[in-house]
Amino acid sequence: MNDLSIAVIGVGARAPIAEHAVAAGATLVGAVDPDDRAAERAARWFGEVPLHRDVTGLLRAFPDLDAAIVTSPDHTHADVCEELLAAGVAVYLEKPLATTIEDADRVLAAAHASGAKLYVGHNMRHMHVVRLMREIIARGEIGEVTSIWCRHFVGHGGDYYFKDWHAERAKTTSLLLQKGAHDIDVIHWLAGGVTREVVAMGDLTVYGRVGSRRDNSDRTMRDWFSLDNWPPLAQTDLNRTIDVEDLSMVLMRLDNGVMASYQQCHYTPDYWRNYTVIGTEGRIENFGDSAGGQVRVWNQRTGYRPDGDRSYPIVGDDVGHGDADELTMTEFLRFVREGEPTDTDPVSAREAIAAGVAATRSLRTGSTPQRVPPVTPEISAYFAAHQPARPLPHH
Numbered sequence: 001m002n003d004l005s006i007a008v009i010g011v012g013a014r015a016p017i018a019e020h021a022v023a024a025g026a027t028l029v030g031a032v033d034p035d036d037r038a039a040e041r042a043a044r045w046f047g048e049v050p051l052h053r054d055v056t057g058l059l060r061a062f063p064d065l066d067a068a069i070v071t072s073p074d075h076t077h078a079d080v081c082e083e084l085l086a087a088g089v090a091v092y093l094e095k096p097l098a099t100t101i102e103d104a105d106r107v108l109a110a111a112h113a114s115g116a117k118l119y120v121g122h123n124m125r126h127m128h129v130v131r132l133m134r135e136i137i138a139r140g141e142i143g144e145v146t147s148i149w150c151r152h153f154v155g156h157g158g159d160y161y162f163k164d165w166h167a168e169r170a171k172t173t174s175l176l177l178q179k180g181a182h183d184i185d186v187i188h189w190l191a192g193g194v195t196r197e198v199v200a201m202g203d204l205t206v207y208g209r210v211g212s213r214r215d216n217s218d219r220t221m222r223d224w225f226s227l228d229n230w231p232p233l234a235q236t237d238l239n240r241t242i243d244v245e246d247l248s249m250v251l252m253r254l255d256n257g258v259m260a261s262y263q264q265c266h267y268t269p270d271y272w273r274n275y276t277v278i279g280t281e282g283r284i285e286n287f288g289d290s291a292g293g294q295v296r297v298w299n300q301r302t303g304y305r306p307d308g309d310r311s312y313p314i315v316g317d318d319v320g321h322g323d324a325d326e327l328t329m330t331e332f333l334r335f336v337r338e339g340e341p342t343d344t345d346p347v348s349a350r351e352a353i354a355a356g357v358a359a360t361r362s363l364r365t366g367s368t369p370q371r372v373p374p375v376t377p378e379i380s381a382y383f384a385a386h387q388p389a390r391p392l393p394h395h
Contacts (some may be wrong), residue, residue, distance in 0.1 A: 014094050015069075110388060205247045208246075
C-alpha cells in the first residue's frame, strides 16, 4: 500500500481519521477545504500538506491521485464524490452517504459509471459489540431473528450536533438520518434485511429553548466539547439555526418480515446505544457498547433474570469507535489496492439513508406511514459483486 496517494476532502472534526491511512502506508499529498482557517488545522493534524479550495484544484495538482477521504459536511457529499469518482479516484466517504435519497443514488450511479471504487465508512460494522451480536445470531443461539429494538442515548448530542451545521435541516435533513444511519445500518445487518416501510414521531424538545447562540464556523467540535456542558438547558453557544429534532422514534418493517424500532435522544446524561435482538428461541441485549460491557443471552424460559443465561465480554473500542475507525480505514485500503470484498457496502449505506429520509418525512407529516424505494437491479447487482474491476479514466 506504500504507493497509494491520498487526499482529505474537508478538514473538519472527522478529518483526522486520515491518520489511520497514513499509518497503514498511504501518502497524504493534499487536502481540500474552502475555509482559509482550515490550513492551520491541516498543519496541526497532518503536517505540511498543500491545501486546495476545491476538488477541481486538487485534481489539477494531482491528476494521478489514487484515493480521497471525504469528511466534508454531509450536504456536500454527492457533489464532491461525483467529481472524484468521475476522475477515477477511489473514495472513502464518511457516513452518511448523503442527505437525500436522490443524492445517495447519484453517488452510486457515479461509482457504477466510472468504475472507481466507492467505500462508505460505516465503522460500526467493525465495532466488536456489533460483530459479537452478529456471531451469536449466526450460531443460532436465539433462533430466527424476528425483531430488533435500538435505544440510542446520545449524551454528547448538544456538543456534537447542535453547535454547527448539523443542527440545520438544509444541511443534514435530520439527525434521525445523520446520526441514525449508523444504527439503522446495524439493524439491517443484524436482521439480514432492509427497511421498506416506516412510521415515525419526533420533535425539538429541549435545545430549541436554549437562548445562547453563536456562529461557530471559526471552530470545530473538538474546540468546544466538554463534559462540563451540563445540564442540557445550560448549554451555551448553540448554532444560530436549530430546526432538527433532538428526540426521534421510528418503527420499521423490513423486506424479510423483521420488525424494528429505533429511538434517539440527544440530551441524556449517558452516551451509549442499547440493542435488543429477539428471535424465535431467545434474545440478546448489550449492556455497554465498548470495552468492559457485555452481550447477554436469554434462551431459557424464566422470570426476571438480569444476568441472562450466558454473557459474552465486549472488547476493544475503549475510546468509542476509535478501533473501528482504524479497522474500517484498513479495509478500505485493502479494497482499493487488492479488490478484497468488504463488510460495508454502498447499497447498504444507501438503504440506511433511505430509511432515515422516509422516517423524517413521516415524523414531519403527522406520523404518516412511508414506503422506502429500492435501488435499481443494475446498481444492486454491481455492488453485490463488490464493484468488479474495470479500466479507470486516469490509469
